[in-house]
Amino acid sequence: MTTTTALTTTRPAARVVDAVKVYGGGDTAVRALDGVTVTFPAGRFTAIMGPSGSGKSTLMHCAAGLDTLTSGTARIGDTDLGGLDDRRLTLLRRDRVGFVFQAYNLVPTLTVAENITLPLDLAGGRGDPEWIDALIDVVGLRDRLHHRPAELSGGQQQRVAVARAFAGRPDVVFADEPTGNLDSRSGQEVLGLLGRAVRETARTVVMVTHDPVAAAHADEVVFLADGRLVDRMDSPTADRVLDRMKAFEVPS
Amino acid sequence: MFGSATRGTDAVVRSADAITTPGESQGVRQPVATDLAATVGKVAGVAAAVPNIQGAGQLVGANGEPVGGQGPPTLAGNWITDPELNPYRLAEGRAPQKSGEVVVNRGAAEKGDLRIGDTTTLRTPDPVRVTIVGLATFAGEDGMAQVTFTGMTVADAEKYLTARPGEAASIQVRAGPGVSQQELVDRLTPVLPRGVEAITGQESAEENNEMISSQFLGVFTTFLLVFSGVALLVATFSIHNTFAIVVAQRTRENALLRALGASRRQVTVTTLVEATAVAVTASVAGLAGGIGVAAGLQALFPALGFPFPEGTWWSRPCPWRCPWPSGSWSAWAPPCCPPYAPA
Ligand SMILES: Nc1ncnc2c1ncn2[C@@H]1O[C@H](COP(=O)(O)OP(=O)(O)OP(=O)(O)O)[C@@H](O)[C@H]1O
Numbered sequence: 001m002t003t004t005t006a007l008t009t010t011r012p013a014a015r016v017v018d019a020v021k022v023y024g025g026g027d028t029a030v031r032a033l034d035g036v037t038v039t040f041p042a043g044r045f046t047a048i049m050g051p052s053g054s055g056k057s058t059l060m061h062c063a064a065g066l067d068t069l070t071s072g073t074a075r076i077g078d079t080d081l082g083g084l085d086d087r088r089l090t091l092l093r094r095d096r097v098g099f100v101f102q103a104y105n106l107v108p109t110l111t112v113a114e115n116i117t118l119p120l121d122l123a124g125g126r127g128d129p130e131w132i133d134a135l136i137d138v139v140g141l142r143d144r145l146h147h148r149p150a151e152l153s154g155g156q157q158q159r160v161a162v163a164r165a166f167a168g169r170p171d172v173v174f175a176d177e178p179t180g181n182l183d184s185r186s187g188q189e190v191l192g193l194l195g196r197a198v199r200e201t202a203r204t205v206v207m208v209t210h211d212p213v214a215a216a217h218a219d220e221v222v223f224l225a226d227g228r229l230v231d232r233m234d235s236p237t238a239d240r241v242l243d244r245m246k247a248f249e250v251p252s
Numbered sequence: 253m254f255g256s257a258t259r260g261t262d263a264v265v266r267s268a269d270a271i272t273t274p275g276e277s278q279g280v281r282q283p284v285a286t287d288l289a290a291t292v293g294k295v296a297g298v299a300a301a302v303p304n305i306q307g308a309g310q311l312v313g314a315n316g317e318p319v320g321g322q323g324p325p326t327l328a329g330n331w332i333t334d335p336e337l338n339p340y341r342l343a344e345g346r347a348p349q350k351s352g353e354v355v356v357n358r359g360a361a362e363k364g365d366l367r368i369g370d371t372t373t374l375r376t377p378d379p380v381r382v383t384i385v386g387l388a389t390f391a392g393e394d395g396m397a398q399v400t401f402t403g404m405t406v407a408d409a410e411k412y413l414t415a416r417p418g419e420a421a422s423i424q425v426r427a428g429p430g431v432s433q434q435e436l437v438d439r440l441t442p443v444l445p446r447g448v449e450a451i452t453g454q455e456s457a458e459e460n461n462e463m464i465s466s467q468f469l470g471v472f473t474t475f476l477l478v479f480s481g482v483a484l485l486v487a488t489f490s491i492h493n494t495f496a497i498v499v500a501q502r503t504r505e506n507a508l509l510r511a512l513g514a515s516r517r518q519v520t521v522t523t524l525v526e527a528t529a530v531a532v533t534a535s536v537a538g539l540a541g542g543i544g545v546a547a548g549l550q551a552l553f554p555a556l557g558f559p560f561p562e563g564t565w566w567s568r569p570c571p572w573r574c575p576w577p578s579g580s581w582s583a584w585a586p587p588c589c590p591p592y593a594p595a
Pocket residue numbers: 023024030031032050051052053054055056057058059
């Protein structure tokens with residue numbers, strides 16, 4: 001519990017309070033989030049874990065402004081997402097948030113370089129060329145800049161996606177199972193990239209994962225079950241996360 | 253094609269009353285007196301006035317069989333010597349000068365294996381011995397579709413083709429220089445006896461076109477229109493469907509773009525630009541294909557005996573315009589209509 005005090009001193013990059021998300025209505029309504037309150041502190045790498053269907057993706061989408069909450073509030077920095085119209089949400093997604101999905105991150109008709117700068121091009125700006133140049137080196141794709149996504153391996157594609165997520169220097173990068181489709185070596189590369197982005201360039205990353213080894217790269221793990229936040233763990237190791245996950249399966 | 257053949261006729265003098273029978277758009281008219289042509293010819297502003305005597309006349313071919321069988325109309329009439337007033341042109345030989353001499357359209361002659369100088373029988377329906385002295389063309393073709401035409405002298409035509417001598421179906425009038433069709437009609441009307449009227453050549457051509465299209469081409473045109481309508485509908489739906497599927501497939505890419513901060517407009521515009529490019533390309537390809545088919549049909553129709561007029565498919569608006577709305581609507585609608593609107 002010593003960590004709780006440490007967290008409150010950090011500025012939140014993203015935060016949801018009493019988040020409820022209900023899909024559908026009537027008999028078929030699904031309560032994907034059932035009153036979740038969680039803070040993702042700036043400059044930290046947070047992992048979200050939980051059984052399938054526990055609401056991890058939903059939490060991330062709502063926290064990032066890709067989806068709207070049924071009730072409760074979601075904030076990026078000081079901005080309340082509930083009060084934003086479509087145009088402002090678009091601007092927020094473009095300028096303040098980055099995304100890495102499990103797959104299909106890249107536009108197949110664009111080259112690697114074009115994919116990386118896509119958010120900046122959509123914004124109509126050039127971004128910071130030095131930063132992007134450095135990013136390309138960090139993800140190790142300099143010799144692949146003019147290739148199309150189909151010519152890259154899955155791990156290389158995810159590295160392009162990571163570079164793109166950071167290209168606009170967003171407040172926070174959300175990654176939904178970014179290593180879910182990768183073998184362990186490629187997965188390690190991607191996780192290493194995310195970790196270094198947080199530690200070396202003071203970025204904020206929120207990552208959903210099923211893999212305890214992946215979660216061990218994070219500074220903190222939060223556990224979801226049935227749409228509720230059930231636990232959190234600081235400085236996780238793969239073994240401790242694995243034990244915690246096993247504990248889930250017994251009671252439920 | 254029927255209009256261009258009678259362009260030289262500026263006015264037609266005919267009986268005012270048509271005896272219409274139910275189901276027929278144009279009734280049978282009483283004949284007019286042949287010598288009315290002389291009266292009309294004296295009116296100021298008239299360059300030529302000739303009686304037009306029409307009847308049925310079936311040629312017998314060299315093999316003894318009637319030319320054209322029982323199918324298309326077999327017409328006979330007086331050979332009108334004024335080339336402006338005669339829809340037929342003398343292509344070979346000469347005009348009939350004495351009784352028994354005839355001009356036939358070249359298509360009929362070829363079909364009956366008849367040559368200039370041959371003598372054969374014309375059934376009006378009474379058999380008349382005739383000698384072919386000339387071959388005629390109709391609007392540059394060997395005949396008006398499969399219709400056979402035999403042109404005789406005025407005297408022969410009066411004798412064999414009408415119930416009583418001295419009667420003509422109408423009188424064709426050509427105006428002198430500087431006299432319009434309407435002026436001509438206005439000048440003719442006072443000299444005409446009761447029950448006889450003058451109409452402009454244009455009105456006459458329109459009436460003929462109407463009759464031809466309602467009776468002869470009507471069924472065919474309706475069939476083609478229905479057919480092209482069905483084709484357009486099917487094409488529209490299949491294009492629409494294809495695009496709907498493509499858009500559905502692109503939903504993931506659009507969702508990605510939206511997540512990366514593309515505005516709704518940016519995504520829609522991207523899709524529309526792509527849809528436009530595809531629609532234009534497809535329409536051009538379709539048009540090229542359609543032109544190919546049209547050219548094929550154009551070659552096919554004369555082979556079946558329906559010569560095409562000059563100025564054909566490319567002068568018709570429909571083949572040009574139809575692909576565009578169908579292509580563009582079906583390509584644009586899916587990205588625009590709500591179920592597919594990029595979220
Ligand atoms: N668009 C939707 N419409 C209806 N129900 C949905 C929708 N998206 C998610 N759900 C439901 O909400 C619940 C939480 O889904 P969510 O995708 O957040 O789970 P998850 O924790 O990400 O699972 P996984 O680990 O399998 O990705 C599930 O029961 C799911 O079926």
